[in-house]
Amino acid sequence: MSHAEASHQFTPVAHAADLTDKGRMVVEVEDRLLVLVRVGDDFFALDDVCTHDDGPLSDGTVDDYAIACPRHGAKFDVRTGAALTMPATRPTQAHDVEVRDGQVYVRIRSTPKTAEAPHLPGQKPAFVSTSDPAAAATGELAPAQGELAPPPVEPERSVSEDSVREALKQVIDPELFVNIVDLGLIYNVSIDEQTDGKKHVAIDMTMTSPACPAGPQLIQNSKDVLGRIDGVSAVDVKLVMIPPWTPDRMTEAARDQLGIF
Numbered sequence: 060m061s062h063a064e065a066s067h068q069f070t071p072v073a074h075a076a077d078l079t080d081k082g083r084m085v086v087e088v089e090d091r092l093l094v095l096v097r098v099g100d101d102f103f104a105l106d107d108v109c110t111h112d113d114g115p116l117s118d119g120t121v122d123d124y125a126i127a128c129p130r131h132g133a134k135f136d137v138r139t140g141a142a143l144t145m146p147a148t149r150p151t152q153a154h155d156v157e158v159r160d161g162q163v164y165v166r167i168r169s170t171p172k173t174a175e176a177p178h179l180p181g182q183k184p185a186f187v188s189t190s191d192p193a194a195a196a197t198g199e200l201a202p203a204q205g206e207l208a209p210p211p212v213e214p215e216r217s218v219s220e221d222s223v224r225e226a227l228k229q230v231i232d233p234e235l236f237v238n239i240v241d242l243g244l245i246y247n248v249s250i251d252e253q254t255d256g257k258k259h260v261a262i263d264m265t266m267t268s269p270a271c272p273a274g275p276q277l278i279q280n281s282k283d284v285l286g287r288i289d290g291v292s293a294v295d296v297k298l299v300m301i302p303p304w305t306p307d308r309m310t311e312a313a314r315d316q317l318g319i320f
């Protein structure tokens with residue numbers, strides 16, 4: 060136990076019977092709002108705040124050992140606080156919990172729980188460490204938060220899968236400030252030549268989460284940049300969620316920008 064943790068005491072917060080399996084409730088310890096979660100006979104406590112944009116985790120649902128933020132769907136491991144899925148990239152703070160004689164006690168932690176706990180099947184805490192994404196973004200790739208900067212006009216070029224992917228790098232995810240190609244959101248590119256020599260471009264694109272609020276903007280901006288390529292007469296953008304996006308689809312460049320090691 061670190062010195063910082065030793066300075067905090069276990070505080071009774073609830074009776075174990077107050078929560079059923081996968082139940083959660085808000086508790087207050089040392090003026091801090093926490094979400095207390097029960098999974099089976101185990102209890103966990105996290106700061107009741109999503110590190111993406113301050114969503115209340117206590118309003119989310121619990122599945123296995125993950126709690127989902129109700130706002131944009133980011134999931135956190137209740138055992139460690141680790142961010143499991145986008146758009147969250149940083150862990151929320153997990154605290155120590157004990158159950159004695161049917162009483163649940165919580166002790167505030169100020170250091171990460173780097174736990175013991177294995178990752179969820181098929182998931183991994185990809186974002187246990189990160190720098191500020193906004194600070195990491197270069198000037199070229201950093202529109203104002205919450206907005207998509209209009210893509211710059213590109214010079215004309217011939218139509219190929221490489222030129223399509225290159226053009227799509229002008230489309231920036233407004234939550235993460237990384238282009239959609241380096242994020243691994245482009246699953247497929249196909250180019251059909253028409254009888255008039257013009258090209259129809261079709262792309263399969265996914266989102267970092269099904270509830271991604273930037274989806275319509277990303278699709279429209281993709282159509283805009285591809286429609287400006289000389290020789291392209293039509294663009295089709297299909298949104299696909301299978302297979303689901305996972306952080307390991309990101310390029311090294313994207314990881315560098317997000318400060319993920």
Ligand code: FES
Pocket residue numbers: 109110111112113114128129130131132133146147
């Ligand atoms: S505020 Fe939680 S996912 Fe956006």
